[in-house]
Amino acid sequence: MTEKKEIKIKPAKGRPMLTWVGKRPLKSVAAFPAQHIETYDPNNELSNEKAEDLWKVWPEKYPKGGLLFHGDNKEVLAHLLANGFRGKINLIYIDPPFDSGADYVRKVQLRGVEGITKIDGETYTLGEQIQYTDIWANDNYLQFMYERLLLMKELLAENGCIWVHCDWHKSHHLRFLMDEVFGSDHFMNEIVWRYVKFQMGEMGRFANNSDRLLLYKKSLEKWVFNPIKFKLEIPKKLLKKGWDKESGTIQNIKDENGKTQKIEITEEKVDDVWNLQFMGATSGERTDYPTQKPERVLERVIQSTSNPGDIVLDCFLGSGTTTAVAQRLGRKWIGCDINKGAIQITAKRLQTIIQEQIEAFEKSKIKNSQVKLIEIEEKKEIEQGQLAFTVWRVNDYDLQIQHNEAVNLACEHIGIERTRSDVFFDGIIGKKLAKIIPFNHPLSPIDLEEIKRELDVRPDEDRNILVVCLGKELAADVWVDEWNRLRRGKNAVNKIEIVELRTDPKYGKFIEHKSASAKLSITRSKDKIKVKIEDFISPSIVERLDIDMKIFRAKITDWRSMVDCIMIDTAYNSEAFNIILSDIPEKKTDIVIGEYELPVPQQTTTVAVKIIDMLGEELILTKVV
Numbered sequence: 001m002t003e004k005k006e007i008k009i010k011p012a013k014g015r016p017m018l019t020w021v022g023k024r025p026l027k028s029v030a031a032f033p034a035q036h037i038e039t040y041d042p043n044n045e046l047s048n049e050k051a052e053d054l055w056k057v058w059p060e061k062y063p064k065g066g067l068l069f070h071g072d073n074k075e076v077l078a079h080l081l082a083n084g085f086r087g088k089i090n091l092i093y094i095d096p097p098f099d100s101g102a103d104y105v106r107k108v109q110l111r112g113v114e115g116i117t118k119i120d121g122e123t124y125t126l127g128e129q130i131q132y133t134d135i136w137a138n139d140n141y142l143q144f145m146y147e148r149l150l151l152m153k154e155l156l157a158e159n160g161c162i163w164v165h166c167d168w169h170k171s172h173h174l175r176f177l178m179d180e181v182f183g184s185d186h187f188m189n190e191i192v193w194r195y196v197k198f199q200m201g202e203m204g205r206f207a208n209n210s211d212r213l214l215l216y217k218k219s220l221e222k223w224v225f226n227p228i229k230f231k232l233e234i235p236k237k238l239l240k241k242g243w244d245k246e247s248g249t250i251q252n253i254k255d256e257n258g259k260t261q262k263i264e265i266t267e268e269k270v271d272d273v274w275n276l277q278f279m280g281a282t283s284g285e286r287t288d289y290p291t292q293k294p295e296r297v298l299e300r301v302i303q304s305t306s307n308p309g310d311i312v313l314d315c316f317l318g319s320g321t322t323t324a325v326a327q328r329l330g331r332k333w334i335g336c337d338i339n340k341g342a343i344q345i346t347a348k349r350l351q352t353i354i355q356e357q358i359e360a361f362e363k364s365k366i367k368n369s370q371v372k373l374i375e376i377e378e379k380k381e382i383e384q385g386q387l388a389f390t391v392w393r394v395n396d397y398d399l400q401i402q403h404n405e406a407v408n409l410a411c412e413h414i415g416i417e418r419t420r421s422d423v424f425f426d427g428i429i430g431k432k433l434a435k436i437i438p439f440n441h442p443l444s445p446i447d448l449e450e451i452k453r454e455l456d457v458r459p460d461e462d463r464n465i466l467v468v469c470l471g472k473e474l475a476a477d478v479w480v481d482e483w484n485r486l487r488r489g490k491n492a493v494n495k496i497e498i499v500e501l502r503t504d505p506k507y508g509k510f511i512e513h514k515s516a517s518a519k520l521s522i523t524r525s526k527d528k529i530k531v532k533i534e535d536f537i538s539p540s541i542v543e544r545l546d547i548d549m550k551i552f553r554a555k556i557t558d559w560r561s562m563v564d565c566i567m568i569d570t571a572y573n574s575e576a577f578n579i580i581l582s583d584i585p586e587k588k589t590d591i592v593i594g595e596y597e598l599p600v601p602q603q604t605t606t607v608a609v610k611i612i613d614m615l616g617e618e619l620i621l622t623k624v625v
């Protein structure tokens with residue numbers, strides 16, 4: 001979609017201004033094309049012309065349905081700006097990393113009863129999968145947020161609003177950044193969302209049981225604000241004591257002793273303190289994504305500052321809560337995350353919601369004569385949102401192993417002890433400091449110059465350095481040879497040694513990646529096909545469980561425990577995957593079916609089966625029938 005473009009960004013003009021080490025303006029950004037990778041359109045809505053006027057503001061080059069982007073949001077925001085979304089977004093909600101110094105992990109388990117029962121006292125857990133790391137060097141966090149906020153401002157519609165969800169770690173910095181980017185007179189609210197997460201323990205200070213939501217509007221003249229009401233039940237006894245409320249309906253209810261009590265139900269406007277609890281352990285909305293927020297919080301955000309049919313954007317999407325609620329409330333939506341696991345979880349979540357919505361429509365058609373007003377209203381709202389979405393990738397983030405996870409695995413493999421207190425070096429090994437170069441590029445002199453700069457500001461540092469990389473440029477060797485040549489003496493410090501994992505005889509095994517494999521049959525009879533998956537095995541899962549393959553096979557007898565979900569495309573074009581059938585088990589104890597029958601086009605076609613395993617790895621198998 002379009003060539004690379006340079007996008008100009010207006011400078012921030014608001015006051016006061018915050019300053020930090022390395023602060024620089026964002027004058028322009030490069031926008032890259034996006035690659036279409038998946039479509040979910042079970043109702044054939046994307047080719048339906050009838051909703052044309054509802055999609056007037058939607059740039060023509062995109063399908064009319066939700067858009068899910070996998071990539072760094074700086075690039076995704078630049079891509080949206082270059083492709084017709086400038087000034088079109090009505091509501092932005094972001095819940096960025098909080099600079100909390102933590103690795104956010106998701107517990108991964110096998111599916112089904114076998115996957116969660118204990119055999120020989122051991123649960124079959126695949127351990128923790130790092131979803132993202134929230135560790136930032138010095139003031140990088142501020143520059144990171146500043147650049148993205150500037151881009152978001154350009155995307156916002158004149159009557160639009162932006163919410164920044166944060167907590168005590170960064171709320172003060174972010175409010176300053178928002179003042180600078182949007183103007184302090186554009187500030188509308190600082191919501192305190194109170195929940196009970198931590199018990200008041202012996203912490204030596206008060207427990208942190210609240211988050212902040214900063215709300216700013218783009219323009220001073222016009223914005224959307226729909227006050228939210230909640231129902232308040234006041235016992236009649238209290239009413240008599242002079243409770244100063246407009247009178248509402250009086251109802252008789254039974255208290256816990258079975259006694260009838262009169263209560264008055266009145267409607268109260270929500271203020272800037274929101275008492276909303278986290279979803280419970282058994283709640284259907286839980287995805288096990290770390291930092292997932294409750295849908296109730298997003299319901300308030302979306303209802304209060306947007307209208308049905310508006311475009312909602314979240315570019316720190318996580319498990320997709322914003323897009324899930326936007327889909328339910330009939331808003332158009334765009335979501336983005338850098339983590340592939342987040343995109344997979346969100347896509348799964350939205351497929352389930354859209355399926356429920358389609359079923360609800362079907363039901364309401366059947367009892368058409370008795371449709372209540374509320375159902376008609378809901379239907380109208382959902383039509384504005386559309387029952388389909390597509391998934392896109394901006395740049396290539398589809399590394400087999402994500403950087404965060406790779407860093408952890410590399411540390412474990414080589415025996416590096418991670419140090420959280422050092423913002424530059426990743427850890428120590430023996431007496432050496434260790435630096436891991438992101439695996440998405442070969443070690444180059446630029447990385448080495450960065451190490452040199454860091455050592456320049458640490459004159460007392462006398463340890464040698466181990467640099468770990470996946471591959472290296474020849475120029476890196478030349479650079480290191482020269483560096484070490486100048487440090488030949490007995491008392492020389494800061495010598496550099498490189499471990500190149502791709503070729504290293506000792507540590508090389510670590511990067512061997514064995515893909516999953518499956519045995520399946522696809523047979524056609526006239527205009528139908530039968531797909532039967534007979535077996536599936538993921539060597540990465542077996543390795544994670546740290547047991548021998550034979551023992552694993554004996555204990556986990558059903559291949560379906562290893563599979564998270566299955567999708568089928570009956571006319572695969574080897575570019576985008578069009579989900580015609582999806583099998584997503586609802587509960588953790590449920591497993592995929594594994595056998596499907598579905599219609600196919602009359603002419604010869606390629607059937608593709610996508611199997612996503614419990615570690616999020618995707619396997620696509622195809623057959624021409």
Ligand SMILES: C[S@@+](CC[C@H](N)C(=O)[O-])C[C@H]1O[C@@H](n2cnc3c(N)ncnc32)[C@H](O)[C@@H]1O
Binds near residue numbers: 096097132292294337
């Ligand atoms: C706090 S979580 C969001 C949780 C979300 N509100 C929910 O309900 O699940 C922050 C997310 O931002 C993503 N993220 C961090 N840096 C990013 C970047 N540069 N571009 C896109 N996403 C990013 C992380 O992968 C993570 O999923």
